[in-house]
Amino acid sequence: MGRYMEFRVLGPVEVRRDGHRVAFSGAKLHTVLAALLLAREEVVSDERLCRLLWGWAPPATVSAQLYTYISRLRKILGAEVMIDRRPPGYAMSIGNATVDLNEFEKLALGGREALIKEDFERAGELLRDALARWNGQPFANATEYLADAEAPRLTEARAVTLEHRIAADLALGRHEQITGELTGLVAEFPLRERIRCQLMTALCRSGRQADAIHLYHHGRAVLADELGVNPGEELQATYRALLDGTLDRWPGSAPAARAGARPRAAGPSAGTPAMLPPDTVDFTGRGPELELVCRALTPDGQGAGRPRRVLVTGMAGLGKTALAVHAAHRCQRHFPDGQLYADLRAADGTPRHPARVLRRLLRALGPMDDVPVTDDQDQLVRLYRERTRGRQLLIVLDNASGAAQLGPLLPNTPEPAVLVTGRTALPTVAGAHTVALAPLEPRDSLELLAAAAGPARVAGAPRAASAIVEHCAGLPLALRIVGTRIAARPHCTPDRLARRLADPVTRLRELHSGDMDVHTSLLPSWRALEPGVRAVFPALAALGPEPFPAAEAATALDLPEAEAERLLEALADAALLEVSGADEWGQPCYLFHPLVRLFALSLEEARAPRSGDLAGRTEHNRRLTHRP
Structure with a gap:
């Protein structure tokens, strides 16, 4: 008698035989299994497996390690599952086994179809069954590279299914029963406007109009703070219907309408993104470089049809981001359709995957409902270029690591201007104006130190200030760290810090303040x-x-x-x-x-x-x- 096998990815990656969990460990082994399952018996290339296992820094022994992982999986899974070598990669056939993701998708589709047909009881039943397949964060025990590449689309699919199930409940008059759940979901998904609309509807039907109005204004503030955009058309329409007293009769709140042809804003500019980080208040020096960047970004009526691309390069700590953000704020008036910003480096210093960055930018550019639930980067790139086409946007891409990461993030029309920072020249930014930053001159260094520490503190200790400037060697990050430390210690003279920096053995250890650290930046x-x-x-x-x-x-x-x-x-x-x-x-x-x-x-x-x-x-x- 054959044994029943099931695979799970909607939570930790698991294999179960006859209801019992098959024991195996290791994030990389779980990653290979998940990647093969997600391919649905199609070939997964060695290159993709490598990227999901090691990100942008694979080891020299990639082929040998991949072979080892595949061999271990074959041994664990046994004869019921076939893993074949099919150049340029591997493919897996699972026979009669089941995958929780496949079951989820089948049930969710059936529930959505029932919702469109207004069979609300059946829709609710199917959608609840679909959501029951979830068991936590997808790929929780796999590598971060797999989670970054695949988890967002699955999390999005779960959230959409939740919205459909709630629509069925609202249609059945269960608004009072689901108000508590909706309140928790708004806290979990503060940027999902449809869930906020549904809670506003439930509150209104429960006689809590004031709470519904407050919920709208809170959502507007969250969208402005997090994404720099205004509420979308659906949320605004819900609010207008609430004020008019027609929310129960408003067609946009009908569950069938929401599940089928979803309302969307008219045109791509549903919101004007304003994603730039705050400007540096005491920005100092870099006058010629700032002028070059601003001149290259500003439309001058000449060279029409030619893309505006600017690349700021230099070693870590030279202030590339500060210059780019300051220039972007100065040029803001030339970009009425908004400003996008993305840090292409994660907190641990590793490059972010382009697909993850694209999703964040797409969320700022328009409704996420239109973003395909897919891991196909090419589809995300096409949608991104559609939404940026013809718009006077400024796109700041900070800390770019290389051509493979940057290429998908560049628009393919001349209207959006792009400002890129990176530590070296990037051939992807063809025809770019390149501004290479050098260490600051002593005069500018002293000015930056005074701006960070306080002019009076620096003026009161001129010899110590000169010594600090020499030890920091024109690196703005080092100068700002020292200035911050001086400012934070009003009773400690700059002389003492200058003496500590004089010793080259301990100098790097002194160049640290809060999350600013020269050693870490390098x-x-x-x-x-x-x-x-x-x-x-x-x-x-x-x-x-x-x-x-x-x-x-x-x-x-x-x-x-x-x-x-x-x-x-x-x-x-x-x-x-x-x-x-x-x-x-x-x-x-x-x-x-x-x-x-x-x-x-x-x-x-x-x-x-x-x-x-x-x-x-x-x-x-x-x-x-x-x-x-």
Whole structure:
């Protein structure tokens, strides 16, 4: 007798045989299984599996590790399931097994069809059965890369199914029974306007018009704060019907109408997005660079039909974001259709997946009801380009990591202007005006320090201020950190902090305040290096604070000069090394920013033995200030 097998992804990824959970562990193994299930017996390419397992930083042993995971799954699942190698990837056939996602989708579709036919009892029953298939956050025990790529569409499908089930309940006159549930759902999904409309309807039918009015105004404030948009047409229409006393009779609240042809705003500009972060109040310096960016973004009537693209580059901590946001605020009046903003780097420094960014931008550009419930990035790109076409938008894409991430986020028409920040040149931004930031000059550095610390504090300790400026080496992040620390300690003179910064051994540890940290800001650039480049980074820093040619690096690393130059160029591309003039034979020379050099040497120190290695510590200290 065969055994009954079921797969679950609407919560933790699970396999069950005859009702009993099959034990296996590991986020990556659960990820491979989930990816194969989601493909519904189609081929999942090695490239996609790699992206779902390791994001944008796969190991060198990708093929071997994929083979290992597939072999382990075959052993766990047994003969009932077939996993075949079909170049360029793998496909899985589950035979008579069931998948909770497939059952959910089938029941949800049946419930929606019953709702359109106004068979509300049947609709409610099917939709409740569909929602019962959920068991928590989808892919809860898989990698974050899979969750980021796939969970949003499933969460959206669940929320839509909830809306349909509530519509059936409202049609059956159960408004009093579901008011409590709806109140919780509005708290869970504060940006879903349809659920807010449904709670307003339930409150109105329960004689609580004042609460319904308050709920609308609260929703308007949430939409403005979170997305920078006004309420959509459906929420506004619900509010008007509430004020007119016609909410019960308003056609837009009819469940069948909502489940079928959904109301939508007239045209793509249902709301005017205003997503820019707050401007830097004490923005200082960067006058020429600011002028270049603003001039490139401002329409001048010339070059009609040519896209406006601006790229701001530079090492971590140079103030690329501050410059971009300040320029965007200055140019705001030229973009009446709104301003979009997306940070393309996650809190842990890893690049965000383009599909996740696209969904956030699409939510600001129009109704999410029209966004397909799919993991197909191409569909999201098409909709994004439809919604940006012909609109005078300013799109700020901050902390771009590379062409693969940035390409899907660029409009394909000239009307929207795009301002990108990144640590190196990005070939995807074809024809862009590139503004490369350098460290601040001493005068601008002193001005920024005074703006952050308070002019009186800096003016009262001119020698300490000059020393701090020298130790920060023109890095705006470092200057702002020191200024913030001085401002937060009114009874502590700048002299004391200047003395602490004077020691190169502890300087990086001092450049920390709250969530601002020079060491942390440099880590993503270092982690993105290929292993070979990462390995030689500290050794190159040991060459000293002066410029050096590839020949000198080759000698220190015991490598051919061509290979040493390749490694140096990779570091320059990552904005961890600067090209600084040429030697007497015309060969390019390379130079570490002083704080980047201390960062590199700190990585070497972290790997060194710590038990009484006085000689090693002395050598490390010597390297901080001298060349060998």
